[in-house]
Amino acid sequence: MKVTLNIVPDTQEESVEFYVHELTPAIKAYAFDLQSCGQCADDHRMATVQVAQGSVGGTEHKPAAASSQKNAHSACSEVPLQPDYFYGHKDGAIIVLREEHIVLVRMEHGSVVLYTTKGTCVSYKRLMDFESNAFSSLVRISKSALVNLNHIARIEPGFSGSLSVRLDNSMVEWISRRCVASFKKRLGM
Known part of the structure; x- marks a missing residue:
């Protein structure tokens, strides 16, 4: 699995994106842990994961340009992320x-x-x-x-x-x- 880390300025919101073939319990747990460690105690937003409709095939998925990311997100559905444990x-x-x-x-x-x-x-x-x-x-x-x-x-x-x-x-x-x-x-x- 390819992992890329980028340092962003303090003015920019921190974020994590997963590009996976399927949503496994392990990935849900990682995403839940990441989302909950950055949340304040008074923030009750539920974590969500973007699940792409269809498969990527054998090609490597590269981040899209800002204009095409909007289209990529429209082909995704939000799935509530629930802790398995x-x-x-x-x-x-x-x-x-x-x-x-x-x-x-x-x-x-x-x-x-x-x-x-x-x-x-x-x-x-x-x-x-x-x-x-x-x-x-x-x-x-x-x-x-x-x-x-x-x-x-x-x-x-x-x-x-x-x-x-x-x-x-x-x-x-x-x-x-x-x-x-x-x-x-x-x-x-």
């Missing part, structure tokens, strides 16, 4: 997790606790960060909890129209009344 912390160790490992995300005593298929750990992300598009299978069930739709074993009715969910790990969580409508909508009920 994230980290949890337990007893001083860092645990690498994927979205499918999450069973329940709950706020407990000011910390975000993750109940996963690998056990329980703490995340330094905020609860609202788990509601982003990067975590498409998580749905809010109360002010302090989100569940993974793929780990729901049963939905049980309660009193006065409330619902509870029994998860694969045998935990039971109640769905608050204000979240019932959006929960049912996500399930297609």
Whole structure:
């Protein structure tokens, strides 16, 4: 793979472009790491990757002139870049997790606790960060909890129209009344 680095003046925005044959998880991870290291904590833009439509063939792709770059970008589509992994912390160790490992995300005593298929750990992300598009299978069930739709074993009715969910790990969580409508909508009920 060819790598080129150019030093730009402080007045010019730093940028990275990838020219690849396919978007692999490794390339997504590199792009996500690069994009997140240059972001401020208060900047919540989602990283994107330009994916060219069609293949380049056997020829080397060279940067186009400024006038033809506009046309090149019109033949591209923006794909949201989602991290394939994230980290949890337990007893001083860092645990690498994927979205499918999450069973329940709950706020407990000011910390975000993750109940996963690998056990329980703490995340330094905020609860609202788990509601982003990067975590498409998580749905809010109360002010302090989100569940993974793929780990729901049963939905049980309660009193006065409330619902509870029994998860694969045998935990039971109640769905608050204000979240019932959006929960049912996500399930297609």
